[in-house]
Amino acid sequence: MSEVTVKQLAEDVGIPVELLLSQLSEAGLKQNQADDAISDEEKLKLLSHLRQSHGKSTESGDSPKKITLKRKTVSELKQPGTITRSPGGRTGATRSAGKTVSVEVRRKRTYVKRSEVSDDEARTQEAEAARKALEEQAEQKRQIEAETEARRSAEEQRRHAEEAAKLQEEEERKRKELEEQQRQEEEEQRRQEEEARKREETQRKQVGEKEEKKDLEEELREARLKEEAQRIAEEKAGKKGAHRKDERPKEKGKGARGKEKEQLHVAESKRGRRGKGKAAKQHKPVIQPQGDAQHGFVKPTTPVVHEVEIGENITVGDLAQKMSIKAAVVIKELMKMGMMVTINQPLDHDTAVLVVEEMGHKAVTQKEEDIEAEVMSTLDEEQGEKVSRAPVVTIMGHVDHGKTSLLDHIRETRVAAGEAGGITQHIGAYHVETGHGMISFLDTPGHAAFSAMRARGAKATDIVVLVVAADDGVKPQTIEAIQHSRAADVPIIIAVNKIDKPEAQPDRVMQELSQQDIIPEEWGGDTQFVQVSAKTGQGIDELLDSILLQSEVLELTAVKDGPARGIIVESSLDKGRGPVATILVQSGTLRRGDMVVSGQEIGRVRAMLDENRQQVNSAGPSIPVEVLGLSGVPNAGDDVVVVSDERKARELAESRQEKNRDSRLAAQKAAKLDEFFSQMSEGEVNYVNLIVKADVQGSVEALKESLVKITTEEVKVKIVATGAGGINESDVNLAMTSNAIIIGFNVRADATARRAAEDQGVDIRYYSIIYEIIDDVKKAISGMLTPEVREEFIGLAEVRDVFRSSKLGAIAGCMVIEGTVKRSNPIRVLRDNVVIYEGELESLRRHKDDVNEVKSGTECGIGVKNYNDVKVGDQIEVFERTEVAREVL
The missing domain is CATH 1.10.238 (Recoverin; domain 1)
Structure with missing residues (x-):
């Protein structure tokens, strides 16, 4: 048999390659990789080792003649599951589990050693032992695969159960929404039916009153006709029998008239609706046409008090x-x-x-039990379980003390570089996931003009971090931030920044703050002081630990599962997105699609963005988000509530708009009257009319507050209109009619507004830093102030003798005792230090020569124009008037 690799042998035997390599290593063979070749002798040596490991000893010369190996391979084929939808399509879809088919492949292979075929029995035993060893290994593999399959099947079943539970929850939520909608429709239908019933009753009552009045008029008319006919008949009868019955008819007539006079009133039973029957006709009142007749409507004898x-x-x-x-x-x-x-x-x-x-x-x-109280009472009724929430931290401090830079180091971003002049001019809201927990930050501007913005930040916060530069110390805005924090009853943590500078003096900062009753813990007080450096990052972790420690002491909690309530941190008008509001959620969870009411504006949340402009679907307590979908730009600092009924939300917004409109009109009328009477008493007052437009509502409030303070007794700043967003044509038209200047803070005018401003000569000024606006308005007011006239003393001459001249009149011989006497300047004649004349010099002579000026210690002759009553001992004071341009400080 030719050589094979370790990998091929493992595949033929049906065991993992790693197991085969470990067995080769135990047998003392040199193969240690899957691609190494293995010879027949090495195979026999491996087989002998395996037999010995299973307790079967063999002599060195024994080797099997023939070995038969069987291998069984089991694999699985998975069929994907099917999706079944309900006929209505409202309960969602059901996904069935897929099927798994097992495929088993069996193979058998026999190996024969031809050199030792004679020893069949021994080799057969060795082959049987090898077969059993391989079967045991295969059995172990099958057990491992079975356990893996069982775990996978259990995980699949758990996942299917979770999906079924989610589908069931979704169906339950849709069912509740449908029931709520049906309930609202039924209530609306009942209300409409009740209103229709009331209208029908009112109409029926009006018709009854008209019919009653008509019946009364008809009865009166019939009574007059009957009385007139009776009178005519009596007159005819009186004429015929006048010669026989002269006295008795008169007495009878007198009695008849008296009887009729008693029946001139309308009967009590007839003051209501007249009947149509016979009984009603029998009780018709008799009306006498004479002037002393009494009608049925009596004038009230006493005045009616409502x-x-x-x-x-x-x-x-x-x-x-x-x-x-x-x-x-x-x-x-x-x-x-x-x-x-x-x-x-x-x-x-x-x-x-x-x-x-x-x-x-x-x-x-009148008790103000309106729709607002009704909506707020329903919100107060909805209570839930309170859970702990993240702290809301406001960064406060003076200009350029490193507030935003400190926050940048925590957020690892750069914000101040994007602000004009390196100054934060808006309120920024961020939430940061730190290693110590989540913290929400509010970054407020430090300039004095943004006092209102910092005050709003203090009201919405839990903890105030007051940043004080170690090289600059306590400044006016630092003291103001301390006052805002104390007014809001918010704990303060002092962050002494810029300690990396050589001129830093942290002890000086602690000493100056102690004068404001801010005592460090090291000195026995209750205020935490942390030395930090926004540039190097020194002390940042200690600051975060101090914040979380303070939040644990406060035990901050909020209702998480319920309608959201929050506050408007900032708002603006974006050209592409419409009104955009930054909302800090204080309780509950704000979700996309909720109906919200904020001040006079309502809307449904179309989209929510975090501080990184990423879309989010919900925001819990202490999370700031940007919300799109409001009907207008709300005022910064307004409360935000989520309501379930859209109709009540609209009624609430309309009620607030109506109240605000009435209050504004009343205030405008009062202001006009006040201006009228003040102008009558003080004289003419000049006004600088301004229209302020800014990018966000908070900047508008800050600018309005700062500009109104720049007033004098002669010139006053009048804010004609304000708003957030770009400058449009209507702003230009308003500026033209009110003779105002348009100030654009971080906004620009559109093309139509620019053309209208050029045609009508309206002044539009653009700014990006608030200092420049205040300085320019001060310059404008200074130009409208009347110049201040100052008098400067020049010289004083004393009259020693008086000479008379036929041409010039009285000439005063004087000695200049102080300063210089000049011909071209005005003079005053003083007698016993009392001004008796003010005028000018007619002549100034030194001996016989006319001179322009005479200095101290020199004699001269002075002729006072149009004044001849100069006496010895009088003093002539010479002065000059200068006009000084007045400025607003």
């Missing part, structure tokens, strides 16, 4: 309707009070109460 419910705002028309009077009467009363109003103008609560009391009615404060 209880008028008044909310926060109410229009003039609604107020008049509640008092059951005409709107003109209310307007007249308001004009007496000095207010010019219209029928649709809203009045505030105090003004409305005053008007109601002046009109003699009683004012009652």
Whole structure:
């Protein structure tokens, strides 16, 4: 038999190659790889070793004459499973498990050694032993394969069970949604039926009143006709019998009239709806046509006092309707009070109460049990199990103290490089998965103009990390951040940054903060101080440990399974995506497709993005996400709630919009009146009208707050309009009508707006740093201020003698005792340090020569223009006026 490799022999025998190699090594053979050749002698040597290992000894010369080997191979063929769908298509699809078919192949091979054919019996025994050894190995292999197959089958069954459970949960959820939808439809149908029933009752009542009134008029008309016919008949009868019965008819007539006079009222039983029967006709009232007849409608003897419910705002028309009077009467009363109003103008609560009391009615404060209270009460009822949540940490501090750089090192990103001037001008929200756990960060700007933004950050946070530069110390914005944190009752962790610099003085920072009642733990206080370096990464791990330690002390928990509630961190208007809001979820789970209400805006969550602009389907407590799908740009700091009923959500948003509109109109009216009276009392005031547009709502608020503070008694800044988003044509038209300047902060005007601004001469200015806006507005106000006139003392001359001249009048002989007397400057004549005349010099002479100026210690002659009452001892003061441009500090 020719040589074969170890691999081929293993395949022929039906055992793994590794097992065969181990047996060859035990037998003392040199083969150690699958491709090594093995000869017949080596095979016999291996066979002898195997026999010895199984307890059968043989002499060195024994070798088998013939050996027969049987090998059985079992393989499997898998058929894929089938997918079965339900007929309705609503319960999903069912996937059946595939089939497995076992295929068994048996082979038999005999080996004969021709040189020793005679010793058949011994060789047969050796072949039998080898066969048994190989069968044992094959049996072990089959057991291993069977165990593997059993594990695989169990895993397949477990996976099928999980898929079936998921399908069942999905079906249950769809069933509940269908039941909820049907319940809402039934409620809506019942409400519509109730409204229709009420309308039908109102119409039926109105028809009954009309019929009653018509019946009453018909009865009155019939009574008048009957009375007129009776009177005519009596007159005819009186004329015929006047000569025989002269007195008695008169008395009879007088009695008849008295009887009729007693029947001039409408019977109590007839004041309702008149009957149509015979009994009703028998009780018809008799009406006398004389002037002393009494009608059925009696004027009230006492005034009617109504209880008028008044909310926060109410229009003039609604107020008049509640008092059951005409709107003109209310307007007249308001004009007496000095207010010019219209029928649709809203009045505030105090003004409305005053008007109601002046009109003699009683004012009652209306309870605000509106749709908002109803929605919020339903949200409060939904409680769940509270679980621990990640802390929300706000990074605060002064400008350029390394807040964003510190956060960059934690996030391993770079944010400050993308901000204009290296200054953070927005609130950034991030959540970071650290080795110590998850932490959500809010990065707030440090400039003084963003006080409102930092205040919002403090309200939404659990822990404040106050960054103080070791080489700069405590600054005004550092103190302001401490005040915001204390107002929100939030614990503070001090991060002393930039300790890698040579001029760093951490002890100085601790000393300055101790003056603000921030005492380090090393000094016996309760505030953690951590020395860090955003550049080298020193102390970052200690800072994260301090944050998580503080969060464990606070025991932060939130409801995870329930409708989400959160806060708007930032919002903006994106040209391609529409309104975009950054929401920090505070409780519950916000999912894609939820209906949310934020302030006056509603919408369904179309998409959610994390801080890396990656799509996410849900966000739990303490997770900030960007949300698309709102109807408009909400205000930063507004609450966000998830509601299940879209109709209630729209009613809530409309109610808030109406309240905001009424409050805004009332405030505008009050502002106009205040401006009117202030202008009457203070005189003319100049205004700098501005329209502010920015990229995000938070920047708009910060700019508005900063610009309004730049005011003086003569010039005031007036913000005409604000908004988030680009500058459009309507902004340009508003600027033209209000004579305003448009300020664009990180936004630009579109092509239509640019053309309109060029045609109409509207000034549009673009900025990316807030310092430049404030400086330019200050310059504009400084240009509108009237220049300040300053008087500078030049010289003083004392009158020693007075000479009279026929041409010039009184000439004062003077001695210049201080400064210089100049001809071209104005003068004042002082007598006993009291100004008695102010004018100018007519002549200035030194001896007989006219001179322009005379210095101190020199005599001169001074002629005062249009003034001849100069006396000895008077003083002539010379000064000059200079105009200095005023600036806004």
